[in-house]
Amino acid sequence: MTQKADTLFTNAIVLTMDEKLNQYDPGAVAVKGDTIIAVGTEEKIKKEYTAGEVIDCGGKILMPGLVNAHTHVPMTLLRGLADDLRLDVWLMGYMLPVEREFVSPEFVRLGTLLACAEQIRSGVTTFNDMYFFEDDIAQAAADAGMRAVCGQSVMKYPAPDADAFEDSIAYAREFIKKWKGHPLIIPAIAPHAPYSTTPEILRACAEIAKEHDVPLHIHISETAFEVENMRSEQGMPVVPYVKKQGVLEAKVIAAHCVHIDVGEMKTLQHVNAGIAHNPSSNLKLASGFAPVTRMLENGLNVGIGTDGPASNNDLDMFEEVRLASFVAKSASNDPTALPAATTLLMATRMGAQALHIGHLTGSLEPGKRADLILVDTSPLHNSPRFKRDPMNAYAQLVFASKSTDVTDVMVNGKWLMRGKELLTLNEAELLQQARELAQKIDAFLIEREQSVLSKLIALGGSMEEESFEVQAKVRVAEPASFVQKMKRKEIEITAHKHYLQYDNYFIFDDPSQGRLRFREDNLINEKGEVESVRSRLTLLGQQREGEVGHDVLLSRSRFLAPAIHTLRFYREYFKPAQEVAVEKDRLRWHIRYKDTEFFVNLDEVKEPQMGHFLEVKSRTWSRKDADLKAELANELLNLLGADGAETVTQDLIEVLTAN
Amino acid sequence: MTQKADTLFTNAIVLTMDEKLNQYDPGAVAVKGDTIIAVGTEEKIKKEYTAGEVIDCGGKILMPGLVNAHTHVPMTLLRGLADDLRLDVWLMGYMLPVEREFVSPEFVRLGTLLACAEQIRSGVTTFNDMYFFEDDIAQAAADAGMRAVCGQSVMKYPAPDADAFEDSIAYAREFIKKWKGHPLIIPAIAPHAPYSTTPEILRACAEIAKEHDVPLHIHISETAFEVENMRSEQGMPVVPYVKKQGVLEAKVIAAHCVHIDVGEMKTLQHVNAGIAHNPSSNLKLASGFAPVTRMLENGLNVGIGTDGPASNNDLDMFEEVRLASFVAKSASNDPTALPAATTLLMATRMGAQALHIGHLTGSLEPGKRADLILVDTSPLHNSPRFKRDPMNAYAQLVFASKSTDVTDVMVNGKWLMRGKELLTLNEAELLQQARELAQKIDAFLIEREQSVLSKLIALGGSMEEESFEVQAKVRVAEPASFVQKMKRKEIEITAHKHYLQYDNYFIFDDPSQGRLRFREDNLINEKGEVESVRSRLTLLGQQREGEVGHDVLLSRSRFLAPAIHTLRFYREYFKPAQEVAVEKDRLRWHIRYKDTEFFVNLDEVKEPQMGHFLEVKSRTWSRKDADLKAELANELLNLLGADGAETVTQDLIEVLTAN
DSSP states (O other): OOEEEEEEEEEEEEEOOSTTOOEEEEEEEEEETTEEEEEEEHHHHHHHEEEEEEEEOTTOEEEEOEEEEEEOGGGGGGTTSSOSOOHHIIIIIIIHHHHHHHOSHHHHHHHHHHHHHHHHHTTEEEEEEEESSHHHHHHHHHHHTOEEEEEEEEOSSOBTTBSSHHHHHHHHHHHHHHHTTOSSEEEEEEEOOGGGSOHHHHHHHHHHHHHHTOEEEEEEOOSHHHHHHHHHHHSSOHHHHHHHTTGGGSEEEEEEOTTOOHHHHHHHHHTTOEEEEOHHHHHHTTOOOOOHHHHHHTTOEEEEOOOOGGGTSOOOHHHHHHHHHHHHHHHHTOTTSSOHHHHHHHTTHHHHHHTTOTTTSSSOOTTSBOOEEEEOOOSGGGOSOOOSSTHHHHHIIIIIOOGGGEEEEEETTEEEEETTEESSOOHHHHHHHHHHHHHHHHHHHHHHHTOHHHHHHHTOSOBOOOEEEEEEEEEESOHHHHHHHTTOTTOEEEEEEEEEEEEEEEEOSSGGGOEEEEEEEEEEOTTSOEEEEEEEEEEEOSSOOEEOSSSOEEEEEEEEEEOOSOHHHHHHHHOOSEEEEEEEEEEEEEEEETTEEEEEEEEEEEETTOEEEEEEEEEEOSHHHHHHHHHHHHHHHHHTTOTTSEEOOSOHHHHHTOO | OOEEEEEEEEEEEEEOOSTTOOEEEEEEEEEETTEEEEEEEHHHHHHHEEEEEEEEOTTOEEEEOEEEEEEOGGGGGGTTSSOSOOHHIIIIIIIHHHHHHHOSHHHHHHHHHHHHHHHHHTTEEEEEEEESSHHHHHHHHHHHTOEEEEEEEEOSSOBTTBSSHHHHHHHHHHHHHHHTTOSSEEEEEEEOOGGGSOHHHHHHHHHHHHHHTOEEEEEESOSHHHHHHHHHHHSSOHHHHHHHTTGGGSEEEEEEOTTOOHHHHHHHHHTTOEEEEOHHHHHHTTOOOOOHHHHHHTTOEEEEOOOOGGGTSOOOHHHHHHHHHHHHHHHHTOTTSSOHHHHHHHTTHHHHHHTTOTTTSSSOOTTSBOOEEEEOOOSGGGOSOOOSSTHHHHHIIIIIOOGGGEEEEEETTEEEEETTEESSOOHHHHHHHHHHHHHHHHHHHHHHHTOHHHHHHHTOSOBOOOEEEEEEEEEESOHHHHHHHTTOTTOEEEEEEEEEEEEEEEEOSSGGGOEEEEEEEEEEOTTSOEEEEEEEEEEEOSSOOEEOSSSOEEEEEEEEEEOOSOHHHHHHHHOOSEEEEEEEEEEEEEEEETTEEEEEEEEEEEETTOEEEEEEEEEEOSHHHHHHHHHHHHHHHHHTTOTTSEEOOSOHHHHHTOO
C-alpha cells in the first residue's frame, strides 16, 4: 500500500548530501508538511508514495538548500559603499559612522528583506546572522520564510541599539525568550569578538546561551593582528582566552578562525564548536588563509559563510563554495585539497552542524525539514555533463554552476521561489526603498567628505578644541646658552620636559581644508630613555590669523584629538595630496613670567636638518590679551638673550612646503 | 550641424576605461560602421550626432567588452571531466588520452562555438586562444562574430593535428597567411611552453611571428616545478631561456608568469611583452600566486584570462576579475592592492594591450572598434548603488556584478546579443551536439576505468609485455652459506647484481583487477653506493596460474612498463583501495644451469622484517617447458643446500595482505 505525501519531487538528480553522499539519478523526494519523509530512486519512491502535488524536476539537481554560516544581513544596504580599504579604515572610517547615523529597526528590516531575496535567489535556505536590532531581523527573516540563526550583538562600545552593553544583554535575553521554539528562527547571542568585548561581557553572554540552550556566535581570530594583541596582552591565543571566560561551555559558532593553531582546533573540536569559514571576506580584506583542511582533519564542523555584503560584496554562496575549494588548494599547494564534494558538504550538512541545527536541515534525509532547492545544470556555462564518476556531479555544481542557475527554493515545506519568481517578497518595492536610502547615505557621506574637519569628526571619539596662541620664534646658533639662561630668577619653572617629536603633516589640494598633523610625542627621561609615547592629531588652520605686535604671531589650532589609530590609518582615510615628515628634539619648559603662563620650547629640527629654534608661546582668548602676551613674549626673548636672533614668522611646515 | 552615426547609445552610465578613466552619467556613445566615433555626456553627444538607431540603455552600464587574455576554447567540451586532481594526473591521466582520441576539426569547431556562446553571454568580446586545428577555431570565432587572437599550438610531442612539430609549423605558416588582415581574427603562433618544446621549435616560431608580424602566445613559468627544472637544466630561469631562443623578439603574450622574478619582469617589459594572468586556474591547480601587483609596478601590461574551461571550469570573466583583485589583496596581505578600477582595466584596455591589439579594442574611445557591452546593475545582488566616489562604479562591477547581468553585446559594430538573446549562434543545437559528444567521451572513459589495465594503457608510452614464470622459493636461515654455494662449478654465473628494492603494491577492491607494483630498483656498486635508480610499473595477475610439479609455481606478469611518473602520480591516478610498501635487499645472479637460464635471488625482506628468502626463477612459454624448468629449479635448490628449507608458495604481497 502506498503512503500519502503532500509533494513528490520526481525526475531529479538527487544529491542527498547524507552520510554516504547517496545520489539518485533519476531520484525522487517525498515531503509531508514541513518534513522530508522519503528520499530514493524515482522508481522506489513513486511505488511507495502518492501526493497531491507531483513536481517533474525536468532533470534538474535537487539538493539541500545552502547554509550561509556567517553574515550580517542588513549590511546589504551598505554594499559597495567603500571598497579596497584596510579593515580599520573601512570599519571606523565608513561603516561605523554610517551605522551610527542610519541603523534603526526600519533599516535592519529593509536590509534583511533584501538579503533574504538575494539569498533565496541564490539557493540559500538558512543563514546565521549577527547584527543589531536582531528582533527585527528575526521577524523579517520569518516573514520571508527563511530559516535563520539570529544573534543579537553585544559589544563594549555604544551600539545603534544600545548605549551600554548591559542594554544589549537585557535586549538579548528578551529576544531569546521571545523567539525560542519558533519553527524557523533560532535566537542566539553574539558577543561580537574578544577584542570588542570584555571578560565580563563574554561571561554574561555564555551564561545566557547556556541558560536558554541557544548558540553563541562570535568572531574568533580573524586577523593576525588580533592574535598578536591577545598574546601580548593576555599571554595566550584567542581560543584559550575565550575558554577562560566560559564561552566554550555554550554552543559556539566561531566565525573566521583564520589564525588558530592545532591546539586551538582540538579545544574547539572537544566542545563541538562550529566554525564559519568566509573565503571572499578573508581574501578581500587580506585577513589570511584559514586552515580549513587542517580544521577538517581535526574533526571540526566547518561551514561556509559570505560574511556581511559590505565586505564581499554579495551573498552568493555558489561563489563562496567555489572559492573555499580554490583557496584551500592554493593555500596548501595541493590541487587535490578540499575536493568539490567536501566543499559542498561544508555548505550544506556540515554547515548546519556547525550552526548546531544539523538535526533540522543540511541534507535530504527522512525526518529533516524540507529545505531544498532545484538547480538547472543545462545552461551553457555548465555543459556538457559527464557521469563517469559520481564526483562529477559535485564538481559541476562547485566549479561551474552559478547562483543564477537556482530556479526553485523550498524552506520548511513552503515554497519561497518557483521558476525564479520570489513568492514571499516584493522585490521591486524593496529595491525602490533601498535606492531611496542609498541616496540619503550617499548625501551624508558626500557632505562629510567635503571637509577634512567633518571626516575627522566622523571618526568619533575626538574632541573639538579650538585654541588661539601667541607665538614668538627665533632661529638660534648656540642652544646650550639658553638652557643656562632659563635659570634666571625672573622665570619660575613649573615643569620641564624632554621630547622627541615625530610629526607627519598631511597637505591637501584645497588649502582652505587646513593641514592635519599627526604627532608622536616620545617623552625622554633623565637616563635618555623613552618613558612614554602619545600620539595626537591636530587640524591646523591654513593661515595665521595675523601678527600681534612686532614679530609675534597669532595662530589658531582648530581641532585637537588623541590619535587612537595608526598614522597609516589616517593616511589611507584622509588621502592627503602630500605628506611631510619632521623630526624634532624638544626641550620644553612650562613657566610663569610676570604672573603669566608661557611655554618655552628649544627645538632641534633633526629631519630635515634645519638647526635650532627657540619658541615662546602662550594660549590666548582675546585680542587685548594677545597684545599683552605678545609684549611679554618679546621681553622673554630679550631676557634669554635672543633679541638679536633671526625671527621666524613661518611654521616649519610652511617653510618646508613653500617650494 | 550634427554628424550622422549609425547607432547612438543614450541614457547609459558610460565607463570608457580610457587613459583618464572618464565616466559619463548619463553618457552616450556614437558608432558608425565598425567604429566608435564619439563618447561623452549624453547632452553633448545628442547635440552633435544623429543616428538611424537610437538605443536607450535604461541606465545600464555601457563599457568596453571584456578581453579574455588566455584560454583554450575547445576545452568547453572537456569541462568537469576530471577535477580535484594534480596537474600531471589531470593532464596525462585524463586530458591527453581524451584529446588523443577525440580532438578533430569538428571537435574544435563545436567547442569553439560553445565557448563563444558562453563568452558572449558573459560580456567577453575578445579572446586569446591556444589549441590545435586553430584554422577551424578561427573560422568558428569569425562565424560567431567574436574578435580573437588564434594561436596555433606547436609542441615537441605528437599532437591531434600533427605527427611532428614540423607539421605544426607548416600548418601555422599557412594558417597565418590565410587569416592575416581579417577584421576579427588575429592569427598567431603558439609554441606551447618551454618545457614542451625545444630551442629549435622556439626559434622557428619566433621567426614566423616576426616574419608575419603576428603575436607569439606561450605558457611561461606556470609552476615552481617548471622553473626549478629550467634552473637545474639550463642554469637560468624561464624568461632568459626563451630570450636566448629569440622568442622575445616577437610580440609575446606570456600566459601565467606565476613564478617570475623582478629581473624577468623588467626583461619582459623592455620588449613590451603582454602577460595573461589566470586566477581561477592558478588557484584550482595550486600553481601559486602570480605577482600581479609587482608586474604592474614594473610597467607590464597584464591582462586577465580564464584559461581553458577544463581547469576553471568556466569562461566567466566577471569571476576572474573579482578573483584577480581578491587574490592580489590576500597574497600581498594588503586589502588596498589591485583596487576595482585597476582590475577592470586589466580585463579591458590593458588586456587588449597585452594582446598587442590595444589600438583596436579595450576602451570606448573614438577610432576604436565598437566592441561594447551593456551591464544591468539593477538586480538585487547589486543594489543599492552609491555615487559618492567615482570608484564606486568599478567596485560595484568587480565585487558584486555577475556575468549573467550582461544583457547586450556588440563586436566590431555588429550585435551578437540583444536582451540576452544570442544572435549569431544556435544555442540549443550546440548544447545537443555537446551532450552527444559528452556521452561518447563518458563511454570511452567508463570503459577505460573499468580495468586497471586499460587505465595503464591510456597513459601511453608503456608496453604490454605479458610473461610467464616458473618460480621456486624457500625460506632460509643462514643466507651467507648460499653465496658460497653459488660458486659451484655446475653453475655458470653470467651476471651478478646487488639491489635495494622499494616496492609499493596497489591493491584494488576487485581482486580480478590484479595488483599494480611500483618498483624502484637501486643498483648498489661494490663500494656499497647507489649506482643507478630505475622505476618500473608491473601489473601482476591476481592469481597464480597453478603449480608445476611439487612446490614450483607458474606465475604470470601481465603488463610491464617503465614508470616515467612518480609514485604519487600513480597513486592519485589509480586510486588503490590499499597500498603496501615492501623494502628488500636483493642479491641477484643471472646463471646458466644445464643450458637453461635462471635467475637466483637471495632476498632479505627488511620492511616489514620477514627474514631471508631464496628464489629460483625462469621465464617460460609452454606447459611442457614449464614442467622441465620446474624440475631443474628443484635440482638447483638441492644443489644450493636448500632442500630441507620451508617452501614458500605465496608471493610476499599475498602473505602481507592475507590478514
